[in-house]
Every structure is written in C-alpha cells, then in structure tokens.
Amino acid sequence: AQKVTQAQTEISVVEKEDVTLDCVYETRDTTYYLFWYKQPPSGELVFLIRRNSFDEQNEISGRYSWNFQKSTSSFNFTITASQVVDSAVYFCALIGTSYGKLTFGQGTILTVHP
C-alpha cells in the first residue's frame, strides 16, 4: 500500500514570510513518482512539480523550492517571500509501481495575509 501524509491541515502566514509545507510518504516501491498540485480558491487543480524516486536533487522555480529526501521519505515544499496569491490548498501525491494509482495527501490550506 502507499500513503501520503500532510500533517499540516492549515497554515496561516503574513505576506513575505517563508513557509514550508510538509509531505511524508510511505511506499514499498523503489520506483515511484511524487507530485505537488495547487488548488486556488477558484477550485481547479494545477500541477506544480513531479519528481521520480531516482532523482533526489532539490528543485527551485522562482519563489518555489522542493526538498526531496528519500532517507526521511519526505518531499517538502517551500514558498519564499509568500504572496497573497499563494493562498490555496496544496496537495502532495504519490504513485508507485505496485499500486499503480495516484494517492493524494489530505491537503494543506495555506492562507497568506496581506
């Protein structure tokens, strides 16, 4: 079985603060993919990033960065200098070879106050 846990149900920050969203996963597979999706207040889900299990390099895209650590089974997402437009629900997701279906975490509601 596979499982994704986003322990932070809700996070509230003030604009320009840095914020990290945690994602911990469980899988018996050695080959798997991890994702982050964003769901803004409009409701649609938007893809942010995909990593495979063989690539542990951290990634930075503008104010967004991702820290993938297989040793702790974590794939954390950091927003630097947060903005009000970052307010959304963020989902971490996992798919591995044995289950073959995408499993989402519970989601973290991020609210950025002006």
Add this chain to the structure above:
Amino acid sequence: NAGVTQTPKFQVLKTGQSMTLQCAQDMNHEYMSWYRQDPGMGLRLIHYSVGAGITDQGEVPNGYNVSRSTTEDFPLRLLSAAPSQTSVYFCASSSGTGGLRSGANVLTFGAGSRLTVL
C-alpha cells in the same frame, strides 16, 4: 483548446435519484479518471480508464459506475444517490496507456462538479 470539461458544475439530488456527471477531453488523452474531494480527505480515486473500452476501480468505487466508449468521454454514473456521495467531483486526464507510466503523467483536471445529496 478546452482541456477537460465537466458538466454540470452544480447539482442537487434527493436520496435514491440517479444522475450522470459528464467528462470530456479534447487532448486525445488515453488515461482518464474520476476523483472525489472531501474535507480532510484529499482527493480519492473513484474509477479510471486507460483507454476506450477499459475501466478499473480506484480507491472508493462503491456506488459509482463508469464506461469509456470513446477516447474523449468518461461519464460517471450514480445509480442511487446517497448523502455520503455529497462531494466535489473532479475528472482528470493524462497521456499514457497504463500502469506507472500513465499514472505518473501530469494530470489535467476539470473545473469540478459540486454534488449535494439530500
């Protein structure tokens, strides 16, 4: 380019009624899927399809039926609605034809359909 189109956006049903949520994509994607989103539960996979004529169950299939007669369409049917099916439903598609490769492709989601069962 419309992407993934879901209809209706909102629906209210009475317990025991039936209805179909429509999903259509114009990207020639082989893989299509239905998720439901409930507070604190994230998104849970209901059914999915890796191509026309092929469907399979996801994590929470009970109470739902699907079919895939064409590449473009993947309707979700509720045969006898129950209050527990009150949720927001998302259809999603991606390229790929099955297994890890399909699931590992980036999903394009529809705008969602909010269903309330009284």
